[in-house]
Amino acid sequence: MDIKQAYQKNIMDTYSRFPLVIVKGEGSVVFDESGKKYIDLTSGIGVNAFGYQDKEWLKAITQQAGIIQHTSNLFYTLPEARLAELLVRKTNMSKVFFSNSGAEANECAIKAARRSSLLKNGKGYHNIITLKNSFHGRTVTTLSATGQEQYHKDFFPFTEGFLYADTDNSENIKELVKNNGCAAIMIEIIQGEGGVCVLSDELIQTIKELTSKYDIPLIVDEVQTGNGRTGKFFSYMHFDLKPDIVTTAKGLGGGLPIGATLFSERFQNALSPGTHGSTFGGNPISCAGAASIIERLDDKLLLEITEKGRFIAKTLSALKSVKSVSGKGLMLGVEIEGDIKQAITGCIQNGVLVLSAKNKIRLLPPLNIGMDELNEAMNILKSSL
Numbered sequence: 001m002d003i004k005q006a007y008q009k010n011i012m013d014t015y016s017r018f019p020l021v022i023v024k025g026e027g028s029v030v031f032d033e034s035g036k037k038y039i040d041l042t043s044g045i046g047v048n049a050f051g052y053q054d055k056e057w058l059k060a061i062t063q064q065a066g067i068i069q070h071t072s073n074l075f076y077t078l079p080e081a082r083l084a085e086l087l088v089r090k091t092n093m094s095k096v097f098f099s100n101s102g103a104e105a106n107e108c109a110i111k112a113a114r115r116s117s118l119l120k121n122g123k124g125y126h127n128i129i130t131l132k133n134s135f136h137g138r139t140v141t142t143l144s145a146t147g148q149e150q151y152h153k154d155f156f157p158f159t160e161g162f163l164y165a166d167t168d169n170s171e172n173i174k175e176l177v178k179n180n181g182c183a184a185i186m187i188e189i190i191q192g193e194g195g196v197c198v199l200s201d202e203l204i205q206t207i208k209e210l211t212s213k214y215d216i217p218l219i220v221d222e223v224q225t226g227n228g229r230t231g232k233f234f235s236y237m238h239f240d241l242k243p244d245i246v247t248t249a250k251g252l253g254g255g256l257p258i259g260a261t262l263f264s265e266r267f268q269n270a271l272s273p274g275t276h277g278s279t280f281g282g283n284p285i286s287c288a289g290a291a292s293i294i295e296r297l298d299d300k301l302l303l304e305i306t307e308k309g310r311f312i313a314k315t316l317s318a319l320k321s322v323k324s325v326s327g328k329g330l331m332l333g334v335e336i337e338g339d340i341k342q343a344i345t346g347c348i349q350n351g352v353l354v355l356s357a358k359n360k361i362r363l364l365p366p367l368n369i370g371m372d373e374l375n376e377a378m379n380i381l382k383s384s385l
């Protein structure tokens with residue numbers, strides 16, 4: 001079968017794909033149809049937390065598939081209970097709602113914030129302040145939450161009540177909160193799709209003060225930054241922040257779909273029976289796989305992630321063609337001289353998979369990538385850039 005042709009014929013044309021058919025993955029490498037090997041610095045956009053065919057994850061999901069693959073949320077299952085307990089323990093949050101994706105985790109957060117605000121303040125306090133250049137998902141409401149015009153233009157009208165604050169001017173968010181009845185402020189600590197941009201300390205401090213002054217919840221979207229990616233369990237832990245609602249997905253599942261919305265004690269009753277649900281949410285196989293990822297994210301591994309990130313940043317910063325390196329841990333954005341598309345094509349042709357984010361090359365390698373592979377990848381990037 002000509003796979004590319006079959007895609008063209010049968011699959012909706014919504015992605016601009018690289019001309020590669022990936023047939024197999026092992027550790028931090030993948031192979032294409034011709035057997036050519038690529039070191040994967042993308043992890044399926046931050047999903048394959050421990051690379052391909054990770055033994056513990058594979059054992060967890062295959063064992064669980066042989067026990068029970070799905071019930072429904074009308075019953076209790078062990079993997080969901082175990083994963084929730086692990087997440088609550090790692091974060092000091094109080095409750096978790098499981099879903100299937102980042103967008104769905106964010107939808108849950110938005111519904112919970114609006115419901116809490118309605119019960120507390122009455123009508124008119126439904127606005128959610130998000131940031132310009134943010135990305136929160138592709139559903140109508142999470143697109144509405146996304147502060148980037150380019151994603152909006154074809155899909156009006158949207159869910160109302162989202163206001164976008166500047167990221168480079170703390171006064172703007174102060175004005176927005178002061179002048180609008182707000183249900184929440186929602187942020188990514190590092191704007192991944194926005195170009196791997198870390199929010200400034202000043203903006204984070206302002207947001208912290210505003211949520212406290214106006215008694216509104218802070219929602220942190222950890223869909224891309226979560227689960228060890230930045231060298232902390234969640235990226236807000238780099239700062240003195242205590243969010244009320246945290247959303248995550250991607251790396252949590254290690255390769256299977258899962259989303260999670262975590263609630264602080266104050267917001268643990270933000271949703272009640274009948275107000276929210278998801279058929280596949282808490283799926284036993286996804287939860288068993290996720291637990292095998294989460295239980296290994298200890299201080300030693302987080303330190304290794306930080307050190308490997310520093311190594312990549314130092315190596316690439318030394319190149320003449322590299323203007324800057326942003327991000328934290330193994331979530332990095334590399335700004336280069338010259339054409340970004342051409343650079344990415346060159347890297348891939350030379351055997352390293354990389355991503356883009358706005359005007360940068362984005363790197364999201366597996367959290368356990370070995371130093372040998374990292375060195376080899378850096379040598380290829382050095383010659384490709």
Ligand SMILES: Cc1ncc(COP(=O)(O)O)c(C=O)c1O
Pocket residue numbers: 100101102103104106135136137138188192193221222223224225249250
């Ligand atoms: C910060 C952030 N939020 C939400 C999403 C949406 O996640 P999903 O594609 O799983 O719905 C993404 C996806 O890239 C993301 O990076």
